[in-house]
Amino acid sequence: MTDPLAQALRSHWWPAVATLTRLLGDLDLAEEAVQDACAVALARWPAAGVPANPLAWLVGTARHKATDRIRREAVRAQKEAAAMAQPDRAADQPHWAPAGDDELGLILLCCHPALDIEVRVALTLRCVCGLSTSEVAAAFLLAEATVAQRLVRAKRKIRQAGIRFTVPPPDDLPARLAAALRVVYLVFTEGHTASGGARLVRDELCDQAVRLARGLARLVPGEPEAAGLLALVLLTDARRPSRVDGRGRLVLLADQDRSRWDQARIAEGDRVLQAALRAGRPGPYQIQAAIAACHSTAATAQETDWPQIAGLYAELLRYEWNPVHLANRAVAVAMAEGPAAGLSLLDSVAAQPQLSRWPQLHIARADLLTRLDRPAEARAAYRAALELNLSEPEREFLERRLGARVDTPSAQPDQP
Amino acid sequence: MKYMLLLRVPQRPAEGTPEWDQMGVEFGAAKQAMESAGVLVDCAPLAWTDSATTVRVRDGQTLLTDGPAAEIKEHLGGYTILDCADLDEALKWAAANPAAVTGSVEVRPILAP
Numbered sequence: 001m002t003d004p005l006a007q008a009l010r011s012h013w014w015p016a017v018a019t020l021t022r023l024l025g026d027l028d029l030a031e032e033a034v035q036d037a038c039a040v041a042l043a044r045w046p047a048a049g050v051p052a053n054p055l056a057w058l059v060g061t062a063r064h065k066a067t068d069r070i071r072r073e074a075v076r077a078q079k080e081a082a083a084m085a086q087p088d089r090a091a092d093q094p095h096w097a098p099a100g101d102d103e104l105g106l107i108l109l110c111c112h113p114a115l116d117i118e119v120r121v122a123l124t125l126r127c128v129c130g131l132s133t134s135e136v137a138a139a140f141l142l143a144e145a146t147v148a149q150r151l152v153r154a155k156r157k158i159r160q161a162g163i164r165f166t167v168p169p170p171d172d173l174p175a176r177l178a179a180a181l182r183v184v185y186l187v188f189t190e191g192h193t194a195s196g197g198a199r200l201v202r203d204e205l206c207d208q209a210v211r212l213a214r215g216l217a218r219l220v221p222g223e224p225e226a227a228g229l230l231a232l233v234l235l236t237d238a239r240r241p242s243r244v245d246g247r248g249r250l251v252l253l254a255d256q257d258r259s260r261w262d263q264a265r266i267a268e269g270d271r272v273l274q275a276a277l278r279a280g281r282p283g284p285y286q287i288q289a290a291i292a293a294c295h296s297t298a299a300t301a302q303e304t305d306w307p308q309i310a311g312l313y314a315e316l317l318r319y320e321w322n323p324v325h326l327a328n329r330a331v332a333v334a335m336a337e338g339p340a341a342g343l344s345l346l347d348s349v350a351a352q353p354q355l356s357r358w359p360q361l362h363i364a365r366a367d368l369l370t371r372l373d374r375p376a377e378a379r380a381a382y383r384a385a386l387e388l389n390l391s392e393p394e395r396e397f398l399e400r401r402l403g404a405r406v407d408t409p410s411a412q413p414d415q416p
Numbered sequence: 417m418k419y420m421l422l423l424r425v426p427q428r429p430a431e432g433t434p435e436w437d438q439m440g441v442e443f444g445a446a447k448q449a450m451e452s453a454g455v456l457v458d459c460a461p462l463a464w465t466d467s468a469t470t471v472r473v474r475d476g477q478t479l480l481t482d483g484p485a486a487e488i489k490e491h492l493g494g495y496t497i498l499d500c501a502d503l504d505e506a507l508k509w510a511a512a513n514p515a516a517v518t519g520s521v522e523v524r525p526i527l528a529p
Contacts, residue, residue, distance in 0.1 A: 114503060161525045162417045164502040172504065 005045060009038045012055045013130030014215060015098035018106035019059050021165050022099075024066055027109065028155040031127050033066035034058065040065075056096040104219040105165050107212070111180035112163050119154045120183045122147055128215075129208045139205050140190070141197050177220060181229050181285065184212045188233050192240075193391070200244050200393040206237050217272070227276035228286030234269030235292035238262040250397040254301040266296045284319045287312055306335035323355035331364050339368040359385040363398065418457060418526040419498050419506040423515035424490035428464055442514040443494075450498065450509060459496035490519045497526070 013034065020030035037058045051057040110123040125131045125139070133151065137144040157163070168176050191205025213230040220226050242256040251257075273289045291312045298304040313329030326349050334342020346365050349355055356362075362385035369378035382402050386395065429435030443461070450456040470481040484491060493515065500506040503523070510521040 112503075114507065160527070161523075162419075162500075162503045162506070164504070166502075168504065 005042060008050075008054070009041055009058070010130045012058055014106065014128050015055055015103050016058045016062060017127055018102035019098050020062050020066065021106055021109070022102050023063065025165070027127060027158055027165070029066055029069065030062075032069060033062040036065035036069075037062035053096060055098065059098075100219050101167050103215065105167050107180050107216065108168065108176050109158065109163065109165050111176075111183045112158070113175070113179040114161065114163060115154055115157065117182070117186065119150050120179070121186055122150050123154045124183050124212070125187065125208060126151055129211065131204075131208070135204070139202055173220075177216075177223060177226065180216060181225060184209055184216065184229060184233070185285070187212065188237075192236060195389050196391055198392045199248065200250050200391050201240060203240075206240060209233055210237060224276040224279040224281050225283040225285045227272050228283060228289050231269045231273035231276060231289035232285055232292050234265050234272065235289055235296045238265035238269065238296055244393055248393055250393040253295060258300070261296065269293065270297065284316055287316045287319065291316075304335070306332050310336050323349055323352055324358055327355060327358065327361045327364060334368055339371040343368045343372065356384075357388060359388040359390055359394065362388075366401070417500065417502075419500055419503075420524050420526050421496040421498065421506070421510050421513060422492055422522040422524065423494040423496065423513060423519070424522065425493040425515050425519035426490050428493060439514070446513050449512065450496070455498045455500055455505070455509065457497040457499050459494065461494040462492060465491045493519070
């Protein structure tokens with residue numbers, strides 16, 4: 001969607017679907033009705049002008065569209081009654097605004113932990129962000145039919161299994177929120193470093209992740225981890241302009257042109273992070289944001305505070321033990337204390353099957369081996385990485401490395 | 417709405433052992449909690465799989481197999497039917513069931529007849 005009107009409509013999608021889901025008690029019907037209303041807007045607004053309160057107009061129109069659909073289908077009589085029984089808050093009131101609870105309810109519904117994580121991601125991009133099924137499919141390199149089927153199954157499970165559209169009680173909120181934060185994190189990591197395909201970065205996924213993270217941080221202002229995730233996404237995404245060169249080739253963090261980083265985004269991310277940390281309830285997203293801040297606020301690669309990053313990774317491992325964090329810690333230790341120290345940490349974890357499937361581990365090993373003047377082992381490590389799932393720019397980068405030995409100060413992968 | 421909790425357990429302790437008594441205490445407590453909350457419709461343990469008979473009708477012929485339908489590590493050891501407000505409530509009761517610790521609890525909505 002490049003049309004500015006379509007973009008504007010998409011910005012209203014989340015609150016519109018959320019309000020309709022509450023009014024109709026059915027996510028599927030709500031989404032279809034908002035889709036219908038957007039089609040009417042696209043046809044009418046260019047000539048008639050944009051209404052004073054476009055969101056209220058969309059919600060009002062979608063309600064009528066929903067009633068039409070229900071009448072057509074004729075079988076959902078009680079839903080029609082429900083839709084029309086609610087007082088008409090939206091359509092005729094110029095100052096009508098959506099309830100934040102509805103928006104929170106919608107994203108928590110789409111991210112319900114009883115749904116498979118891949119389903120949650122697809123459902124959130126469709127129902128919260130307003131991406132079309134084909135856009136979701138393109139973003140994850142899946143067949144459109146596969147995504148469509150996932151969405152149909154998800155909506156059926158929500159309806160049949162009795163997953164309710166509601167903001168959970170305070171006791172349950174942390175677990176439900178964590179499930180939603182995880183979805184946003186996955187959307188962002190796939191956008192930041194695509195797991196396959198022609199492009200390293202999927203801009204549309206990064207943009208949606210920023211939007212979702214902003215939305216969640218606004219909806220649950222008392223949750224520092226939501227702010228932590230927003231800070232992480234902003235601080236990492238700020239480097240997007242320099243992560244590939246003019247020919248779409250991967251550029252390592254150390255070699256990136258830092259003048260192209262989005263300074264406004266870095267400043268915003270830093271502010272959000274500082275505010276989150278003041279709550280005194282640290283968590284994995286806040287720590288990862290602090291690591292991203294170390295990278296994004298260093299004026300040059302040489303000025304990166306590697307001892308601090310190594311310490312933050314050690315802290316992160318206390319919250320969630322994860323081989324990827326461990327490998328990242330090893331890279332930071334190598335930068336702070338020398339390649340031998342980092343390599344011995346990497347080798348202590350390299351045997352784990354889960355970690356050996358992570359290409360960045362092999363890339364980092366290859367780099368440290370190169371710096372220790374062990375070229376044969378370095379080449380073997382690059383080859384091991386090439387056997388794994390990589391985007392085309394990553395693959396091309398490794399082949400360049402294998403072809404001509406290039407010495408750079410660090411192969412720190414630019415990971416969130 | 418109504419949910420059926422299918423309690424799958426890896427094995428069952430022998431009758432008369434302290435483990436058997438312990439299991440009785442744990443399931444008894446879980447049952448009492450569901451009753452006091454007013455969500456329990458019905459629950460019962462099942463006789464173990466060695467007394468199961470599986471029935472299949474193929475080409476009009478009834479075929480009987482001695483034993484459960486599938487040989488898996490966890491067997492259906494009992495069931496619970498709950499009447500809950502939503503899935504979240506049913507999932508909480510599933511997590512509170514002793515079978516969730518030793519095996520697994522599958523939560524299935526019961527479709528209205």
